[in-house]
Amino acid sequence: xxxxxxxxxxxxxxxxxxxxxxxxxxxxxxxxxxxxxxxxxxxxxxxxxxxxxxxxxxxxxxxxxxxxxxxxxxxxxxxxxxxxxxxxxxxxxxxxxxxxxxxxxxxxxxxxxxxxxx
Numbered sequence: 001x002x003x004x005x006x007x008x009x010x011x012x013x014x015x016x017x018x019x020x021x022x023x024x025x026x027x028x029x030x031x032x033x034x035x036x037x038x039x040x041x042x043x044x045x046x047x048x049x050x051x052x053x054x055x056x057x058x059x060x061x062x063x064x065x066x067x068x069x070x071x072x073x074x075x076x077x078x079x080x081x082x083x084x085x086x087x088x089x090x091x092x093x094x095x096x097x098x099x100x101x102x103x104x105x106x107x108x109x110x111x112x113x114x115x116x117x118x
Contacts, residue, residue: 044096
């Protein structure tokens with residue numbers, strides 16, 4: 001008795017739809033020249049193509065500005081970075097980072113804050 005065995009393979013593949021978020025800066029910070037004691041505001045805003053809220057964080061040099069307690073700066077509700085009174089040690093290079101949901105972080109252009117010659 002001769003039995004033949006047939007093996008059939010069926011591969012089912014499904015493509016599940018998902019949204020890929022695109023983060024885009026709508027406002028990027030600009031270079032600034034300030035006088036010691038003067039206030040400074042750096043603006044940064046971004047949107048997510050899926051409508052997910054965007055979180056903005058600021059970086060000065062290689063350090064993220066995360067805790068405004070007893071610091072000369074604060075991050076405003078519109079995500080701007082605000083210094084009430086600039087001191088010489090507050091100048092340098094700044095950038096803002098935007099992230100939303102599972103999206104990768106994007107960075108703004110690096111801006112330079114310099115002291116004006118008096």
